[in-house]
Structures are given as structure tokens and as C-alpha cells.
Amino acid sequence: GAVVSQHPSWVICKSGTSVKIECRSLDFQATTMFWYRQFPKQSLMLMATSNEGSKATYEQGVEKDKFLINHASLTLSTLTVTSAHPEDSSFYICSARDLPGGRYNEQFFGPGTRLTVL
């Protein structure tokens, strides 16, 4: 099946620093990628929908200036958590789907990035 990778898989940073998380589709092209956040024992919360070549669509309550999303190519989307604080500590997961008419109907998830802000 298709593979979606994320980097890094885990990161520890100091409060006030920025962290960039990469999401790559490895064997298909994705015009749309999704970014989620998940706190312990809770479900996935959609943060934003990332569209290649255009601005991301953020969910209500998600600060676009704090969570910067860039989807510059059909295989790469990045999420930057700016001026991270301890409350931003969470599991961040991306998801991607193939182009319309592509090989895959499924929506694939990356392995996730565990962010800990000290």
C-alpha cells in the first residue's frame, strides 16, 4: 500500500521555539493533505486541510498564525508550530490522499510526530 512519512517522529523543544514537521507522500501525489492533533485518550482533531499551491483551510479555533502550513509540492506538506508552549505538546498526525483518478482510493496516515514542549 501507499506510504506517508512524517519527520521527525518525536521532538522535544524549549518553550518559545518553533518546530517544523514534514509530511511526505512517498509513492503517490497528493493535492490535499490533512493535519490532526491528538491528545491522550482523545480522538483525532482536524486542525487544517492543506491544499497544494494554495492556502490551508483551518478549522474553527485553530490559530493560523501559530500553526503555519505550507503545501509547496504534490508530495510535501509542512506544519510549523511557532512559539511553542507546553500546551502545544501533543501527537501531530498528517494524512494524504491520491489525486482524483489515481491509484489509491484510501486516505493514508503518517506515523505521527510526538511533540513535547518543556
Added chain:
Amino acid sequence: GQNIDQPTEMTATEGAIVQINCTYQTSGFNGLFWYQQHAGEAPTFLSYNVLDGLEEKGRFSSFLSRSKGYSYLLLKELQMKDSASYLCAVRDDMRFGAGTRLTVKP
């Protein structure tokens, strides 16, 4: 937008059959996904239904009724490793509900 509704928790016995329901309300519909998620891991794809009816894939089957806004995931011959959260999402916007935490007991 959309709403997804699933039971929060279910318990079943090893070897049994369990049905996890999902109801949805959506302004658009281009299919529904089911995922399995073990604690601390990313979700893994189980099924994708776009037409009404039952799709069978080994021990797991998924059913869809578009007119009723309803789907279910059927797990047969339950194994201990099936203890996990099960999540459904409509393809159009990929928002998840709370998910169903399934516990399989010996």
C-alpha cells in the same frame, strides 16, 4: 460541515462478533472510511465504502446506507489484538468523531 456519532466504548469476548455503528450527517458525501488506531500509534486504514451495501475483507466487513447516513464495521472471530479504537470519517472533510474504544476480553 458534518457530525459523526459512534458509541464511545464497547466490550466483547475473544472469538465473538461485534458491530460498531457510525451515523453521520454531512452536506456532501463521497465515501466513508473506517480506521483502527492502537494507543500511541497512527490510524491504519480498514475500509472505504462509497456505494450502499456490505464490503467484506477477511474478518472485517463494513456496511453503508447512504439514505440513512449510517455505516457499521463488523469484526468477526475477535482476537485480543483487536482491542483498539475504531474511527469512521466521511471522505469529504475527514473529520472524526470521538471514535469507539473496543476492549476484547478472554
